[in-house]
Amino acid sequence: MKTFFKIVIISLSIIVSPSMAFGNTDKQEQTDRVIVEITDLEGKKDIKSITWQEFESMKQSKSSFSISATASTVEIIEPDYIRSIDLVNAASQELSNWATERIGIPNLKSQIPLTSNNITVAIIDSGVDYTHPLLENRMVSGYDFVDNDTDPMDEHYHGTHVAGIVAESTNENIKIMPVRALDEEGNGYDSNIAKGIYYAVDHGASVINMSFQGANYSTFLANAINYALDHDVLLVASSGNDSSNTDNYYPASERDIIVVSATNKYDNLASFSNTGNSIDLAAPGVEILSSIPGSKYGVASGTSMAAPFVSGIVAMLKIDNPTSTSEELELILKTHVDDRGALYWDPLYGEGIVNVSSFKHVNLIQKALNSTGYVSLPSYGNVRLDKEWTINFDRSIVDKSTVEVNLYAVDQVIPVQVSFNSNPKQLIVKGLDLYKPNSNYLLDIKVKNGKRYLMEFKTES
Known part of the structure; x- marks a missing residue:
């Protein structure tokens, strides 16, 4: 595929100037x-x-x-090549939340309402401090492939910083899956990173953030990436911090994922950012304030900081467009950019700096009704709040996979239970939650290799 709010300091706040090595290609070439x-x-x-x-x-x-x-x-x-974190020293000792304001995060969060649906972003990194006040209510279970256990606690700080950017860019129904594949020095083997990708896909992640770099192409890692792509999982990677060409790095040279370069508060490309033909988008990556272990906050710079802004935004777009594929989400994402550099795409900024300040929430019912190629069924009013629907077909239904059923409210997808009864030509559809009174809904029925049917209904007061 080519193509904060201001942080509330819940407890002690500090600024760190990381001294970690960042993308030492000599080390990466030796394993x-x-x-x-x-x-x-x-x-x-x-x-x-x-x-x-x-x-x-x-x-x-x-x-x-x-x-x-x-x-x-x-x-x-x-x-088994070694990948390293994409981090450079923070030059400033100034607490600043400039990045989220610059790319329109407050508008995005206000436009997309909280729903009962969750989207998971997997952070494949040095682990995450899941006890941090900013993150503790966002976490889902993860895994530590360095120590091979179920405790992916961050023993560096990079992963916690990345996770905080995702958290600050999203509403509370965006969950974070910590996958530790990088060690306490910020380095990790391809074998562990690949395991992390497989784990994230198999455990329900919709977006995978990869804020690390390496100088060698890896077939083993590429196979894991392709596994995620085959399962319609969207992957976001940092471009790297060596002021070099992404063609010489992996996964930054991968054309089928979203690769992000870094900019500063003046919209200039960060001096350290890698560039090249694989760049899709740019995002803030200089002097970014985010969480670090120990209930603290710190400032860091790197393309590692740019990628999670994009991961968070695309997860929010997934909440707003739950039936969209990863390719469709990427196209939507790339309509929300400020073009910089050469007109349209260029190897520095890609399509431009991501900016969702003009984003408008999708009315799911209206979106479906505005589509084409469907058959309208009679609408219903004054529907009971516990109503279950019986769908009649003109032939026997072999199994539930023959028919895809979605139930939409204006601003969310309603989870449904689809079951058979004694009649092989009937399916029973029931919302897993009670409907809200005096509210509009849409039943969307798609028959495999057949037609699509839409039925509107409104519940009783």
């Missing part, structure tokens, strides 16, 4: 591990990350390591 495919005597294959020393010992003696005791063959897939 002490390798990804191998192990085939046992029965032909079963397994993918593992092992040290080079283990690999050499396995070649010499299959019984030297428990990992190889039943192995028939061991083949190298590729080195």
Whole structure:
């Protein structure tokens, strides 16, 4: 695919000037591990990350390591490259919330109402301090692939800073999934990052934020990214901080994800930001205030800070357009930009600096009615608040996947239960929550390889 409010300091607030290494490509080119495919005597294959020393010992003696005791063959897939956080030193000691105001976050949050629907953004990073006051009510379960346990607590601070940007850019029904794949120094193996992507997809994330960089292309990591894309999950990556071309970095060179460069408060490209043909959008990434571990706040700079603004915004767009695909959401996102640099797309800003200050909330009922190619069914009034609908078809329904049923209120998708009864030509549809009185709803019925039907109804007072 190419193409804060002001922070409320709940407790102690400090500013940090990070001293972490940021995208050291020499280190990334050196790795002490390798990804191998192990085939046992029965032909079963397994993918593992092992040290080079283990690999050499396995070649010499299959019984030297428990990992190889039943192995028939061991083949190298590729080195287990190391990716690092996209972070540079913060130059300012000034508390500032300029970024959220600049890109219209207050308007976005006011336009999209809180609903019972949740969207999850996975943060694949150094973990998240899930006890932070800004974040504790936003969290869903995650995983630590560094220590291989269920406690993805941040042992650096980068992931907590990134998660805070997502939180400040969104309403409370945007949830955050902490996936720890980078260690206490901000470095992580491709094998753990890939596991994190698979985990996020399989556990319901709609958006994945990847604020890290690496100098080597990885087929193993690319396969994980493709898995997410195949499951209609939108991935957002930082472009990198070496003032270089994204063609030399991964995943920043990936054309099928959203790659974000960084700007400062004057709309100039950040001096450190990577650029290139893979850039989709730009977002603020200089002197960004956000959460850090220990119930504190700090300022940091980097394309790592730019990406989560986009991740948060696209998650909000997903709430507002729940049936839209990732490709459709990206197109919507790219209509909300301020064009900078060359006219239209350019390799510095992409389509432009994201700006949702003019965003208007979608009326889901009206959006469906404004579409084409559907059949209107008779409308109903004075409908009971516990009404369940019986849908009659002219042929037997093999299974529920034959028919897609959505129920819309003006500003949200209502979860429904679809069930069979004794008549194979009927489906029973029931909202999982009571309808609101004197409110408009729309039943949207799509038959696989058939027609689409829309039915409006209004509930009793």
